[in-house]
Amino acid sequence: MVELLDRLTSMEGIRPTALESVKLLRANHSCPRTPVLYEPSIVIVAQGRKRGYLGGQTFTYDAHNYLVLTVPLPFECETQIGKDGPLLGLTIRVDLAVLSELVMQMEPRTRTTHIDGREPSVSATPLDAMLVDATIRLLESLSTPGDAKILGPQIVREIIYRVLCGKRGGALQALLVMGGTRAQILHILHRIHSDYAHSLDVAALAGEAGMSVSALHHHFKEVTATSPLRYLKTIRLHKARMLMVQEGVGAAIAAERVGYESPSQFSREFKRLFGAPPVDEADRVRAMLGTTRTLTALVG
Numbered sequence: 001m002v003e004l005l006d007r008l009t010s011m012e013g014i015r016p017t018a019l020e021s022v023k024l025l026r027a028n029h030s031c032p033r034t035p036v037l038y039e040p041s042i043v044i045v046a047q048g049r050k051r052g053y054l055g056g057q058t059f060t061y062d063a064h065n066y067l068v069l070t071v072p073l074p075f076e077c078e079t080q081i082g083k084d085g086p087l088l089g090l091t092i093r094v095d096l097a098v099l100s101e102l103v104m105q106m107e108p109r110t111r112t113t114h115i116d117g118r119e120p121s122v123s124a125t126p127l128d129a130m131l132v133d134a135t136i137r138l139l140e141s142l143s144t145p146g147d148a149k150i151l152g153p154q155i156v157r158e159i160i161y162r163v164l165c166g167k168r169g170g171a172l173q174a175l176l177v178m179g180g181t182r183a184q185i186l187h188i189l190h191r192i193h194s195d196y197a198h199s200l201d202v203a204a205l206a207g208e209a210g211m212s213v214s215a216l217h218h219h220f221k222e223v224t225a226t227s228p229l230r231y232l233k234t235i236r237l238h239k240a241r242m243l244m245v246q247e248g249v250g251a252a253i254a255a256e257r258v259g260y261e262s263p264s265q266f267s268r269e270f271k272r273l274f275g276a277p278p279v280d281e282a283d284r285v286r287a288m289l290g291t292t293r294t295l296t297a298l299v300g
Contacts, residue, residue: 001046001132004139005088012086013288018148021095021156022138027087031079035273037238038075040094040175042163043067044127044135048087049080054122055225065124066131068168070094070175071189071223073121074234090135092159100176102161121223123168131162181219184209188220188228196235197259202228236260237273244282251278 009015009026016023025045033053043050049062054075061067081087138155141147164172174182188205205228206216220228240254249257255266267278274281 001136001139002084002088004136004143005046005090006085008139008142009088017142018145019142019152019156021093022142022152023091025087025089025091027079027081030081033076033078034275035074035234035238036077037072037235038069038091038122039072040069041067042092042094042159043069043089044092044131045087045089047084048082048089050077050087050089051080052077052122057120057122057225059122059124061124064127066127066163067122067124068163068171069122070171071121071186072193072235073224074231074238075122075225090139092156094160094172094175096175098157098160099164099172102157102164103173103176106161106164120171123171125167128162128166131159131166134158134162181211181215182223184211185219185223188216189224189231192228192232192235196232196239197257199259200232233269234273237266237270240266240270240278241274241281241285244278245285254278 005024005026008017009024012026012028014023014025027048043061044066045062047063049060050067052059052061052067052075054073059067079087134155138152138159141151141155160172163169175186188209191205191208192200202216203213206213209216211219217227220226220231224231226234236258240251240258240260243249243254243257244251251267251270252263255263260266270278270281276284
């Protein structure tokens with residue numbers, strides 16, 4: 001896996017592949033705690049180590065443990081490289097259509113029979129030999145355009161299936177059968193992600209979810225480890241950073257496009273989150289990526 005990733009990622013940063021759902025990761029230097037935004041995905045690290053921080057929770061994903069996220073989640077992440085060389089890994093976006101089809105095809109005895117609605121939104125899980133084998137074959141397919149087109153999607157399906165059969169299978173299945181408060185919170189998360197540039201009122205969101213404001217705060221924090229307003233603010237700032245990196249727009253335009261009315265407030269909150277002014281942070285990310293190609297998610 002390390003040899004294949006090293007060959008496929010000649011430059012540092014996050015690289016798209018021939019498969020829209022798969023991205024490759026490479027970091028040549030250790031990086032301190034930095035805000036990142038992950039979409040629902042499976043993250044496999046072949047070399048090096050990442051440590052994530054969400055609320056009071058800490059999770060490590062490395063050559064022995066993969067990461068599964070079931071909701072769009074901003075958190076902080078640090079990257080550690082060792083004597084062996086750069087951090088190398090890949091992310092696989094969880095496609096709900098593929099997930100649904102796999103669950104329906106699975107025999108009842110292979111499914112998780114007890115699905116706990118309180119499953120954590122993110123956790124690290126030990127890698128097993130079958131998941132490693134499938135990941136190696138996926139990387140091998142990405143070396144050849146024809147193989148990537150024909151074989152790649154099938155191997156991605158296999159990887160999602162292997163995760164479904166593992167310790168985090170219940171968390172993935174829960175995405176399809178969510179009911180009650182967790183389903184309502186997932187609806188609010190999708191609402192924020194689709195309408196972040198518009199004015200969103202917590203009381204209105206609570207009404208949309210059929211909850212009181214205090215109940216929304218409580219259940220929202222159970223899933224995301226933060227409040228609805230802080231989550232919205234973080235999403236806006238991440239989206240603004242992506243706009244500056246992808247489209248080269250200035251801070252004022254990015255601020256307006258993500259819903260800020262005050263450029264000065266945007267700059268203050270941006271620096272508070274990322275530790276640098278907007279222009280400096282955009283330059284840092286461009287340097288890290290080594291490209292101006294579209295970036296769909298800045299994954300730590």
